[in-house]
Amino acid sequence: MANQLEDIEKNITTVIADDLEIHGTIKYKTSVMIKGVFEGEIFSEGLLVIGPTAKVKATITTKNMISHGEVTGNVTASEQVVLRSTSTHIGDITTPNIVIESGAIFNGSCIMKVKDFVVKER
Amino acid sequence: MWRKDKPLDVLIGSSSQFKGDLLTKGVARIDGSIEGNLQADFVIVGESGKIKGNVQSRGVIVDGKIEGNIEAQEVTEIRSHGEVMGDIRTAKLVISEGGIFEGHSYMKALREEERKDVVSIEDRVTKKKE
Numbered sequence: 001m002a003n004q005l006e007d008i009e010k011n012i013t014t015v016i017a018d019d020l021e022i023h024g025t026i027k028y029k030t031s032v033m034i035k036g037v038f039e040g041e042i043f044s045e046g047l048l049v050i051g052p053t054a055k056v057k058a059t060i061t062t063k064n065m066i067s068h069g070e071v072t073g074n075v076t077a078s079e080q081v082v083l084r085s086t087s088t089h090i091g092d093i094t095t096p097n098i099v100i101e102s103g104a105i106f107n108g109s110c111i112m113k114v115k116d117f118v119v120k121e122r
Numbered sequence: 123m124w125r126k127d128k129p130l131d132v133l134i135g136s137s138s139q140f141k142g143d144l145l146t147k148g149v150a151r152i153d154g155s156i157e158g159n160l161q162a163d164f165v166i167v168g169e170s171g172k173i174k175g176n177v178q179s180r181g182v183i184v185d186g187k188i189e190g191n192i193e194a195q196e197v198t199e200i201r202s203h204g205e206v207m208g209d210i211r212t213a214k215l216v217i218s219e220g221g222i223f224e225g226h227s228y229m230k231a232l233r234e235e236e237r238k239d240v241v242s243i244e245d246r247v248t249k250k251k252e
Contacts, residue, residue, distance in 0.1 A: 100217040102197075109226045 008033075008049055008066065018053050034069075052086050074108075132162065136170045143175075152186070159190075169203050176208075184221075191225075 012033045016022060020036040027043045035051035042048060044062040054069035063079045067087040075081060077095040085103035094111040131148025134140055138154035146162045153168035161178040171186030181197045182188075184204035191208045192198055198212040202220035209226045217223055 097219065098217055098221070098223065099219050100215055102214060102216045104215070105229050106215055106227045107229050110223045112222050112224055 008047075012047075012049065016054075018051075050087070134171070136168070167204070182212075 012031045014028065014032045016032065016034045016036050016038065018035045021038075022036070023039045025041045025043070026032065026038070029045050031047040031049070032042075032044065033049040033051055034054045034056055036053070037055045039057045042058050042060045042062065046062070047064045047066070048060065048062045050056055050065070050067040050069040050071055052068040056070065057072045059073050060071075060075040060077075062075070062077050064082075065075060065077050065080075066082045066084065067089060068084045069086070070088045072090045074092045075089075075094070077093070079095070080097040080099070081093055081095045082099045083089055083101060083104040083106060085101040087101075088105045090107045092109045092111065093106075096112060098110060098112065100106060129149070130151050131146045132144065132150040134150075134152045134154040134156060136153040139157075140154065141157045143159045144150070144156065144161070148162065149164045149166070150160065150162040151166045151168065152160075152171040152173060154170070155172040155174075157174045159175040159178070160173060163180050165177055165179045165182045167173060167182075167184045167186040167188060169185045173186075173188045174190060176190045177188060177192045177194075179193075180195050181199075182192055182194045183199045183201065184206055185201040186203070187205045187207075189207045192206065192210045192212065194210075194212040196212070197214040197216065198210050199216040200206055200218065200221035200223055202218045204218075205222040207224045209228065210223070211228045213229065215227060215229060
């Protein structure tokens with residue numbers, strides 16, 4: 001599992017480090033990894049990786065999300081959501097494809113049968 | 123945990139249909155279709171299996187379809203062909219790629235008050251006898 005994370009990390013353009021705390025809105029097109037604390041909104045057309053040390057409180061709209069950390073808030077992912085074994089998710093998930101690993105905690109609703117998954121900016 | 127060598131207590135074959143509440147203290151494998159609630163020690167829903175009703179068990183593995191709520195003390199696993207339409211209350215939730223889940227997931231331990239609200243099939247069966 002560590003290798004998977006390392007592989008993803010290599011291709012990630014932006015990393016929000018462990019000791020960084022951000023409040024606000026993040027918009028990007030490729031990939032971002034959050035290792036620190038984030039509160040706000042995330043809009044993306046790419047990949048969002050939540051590291052094991054991360055604490056995220058946000059409304060997330062993205063294409064793909066891989067979570068190893070703590071997420072509170074609603075997530076809409078147009079392609080896939082992966083909750084790895086160390087992750088905790090509180091909030092609703094809307095996605096056509098979901099993978100939850102053994103050990104992950106998920107409290108919230110899951111909506112999978114939505115015909116159009118379009119990433120919309122508010 | 124369920125082991126392969128543990129014998130099945132209930133097997134609903136792929137060409138079978140069952141209507142009514144089903145209660146067993148052993149392992150139930152459902153390859154056919156069930157309309158009604160199911161309570162078992164362990165539930166396995168095969169690829170062709172369908173359940174329309176609530177499922178109460180220690181562990182549930184779904185490779186077929188469940189339309190109803192699941193309450194599993196230990197583990198709920200939705201395999202790649204599995205489809206769950208309903209709420210899940212469980213300690214451990216695993217969804218494989220391709221598995222479909224529409225509903226709410228409660229993963230905190232049930233509070234005492236909530237426990238009382240859940241009238242188990244076992245209670246209903248014994249009440250009828252009285």
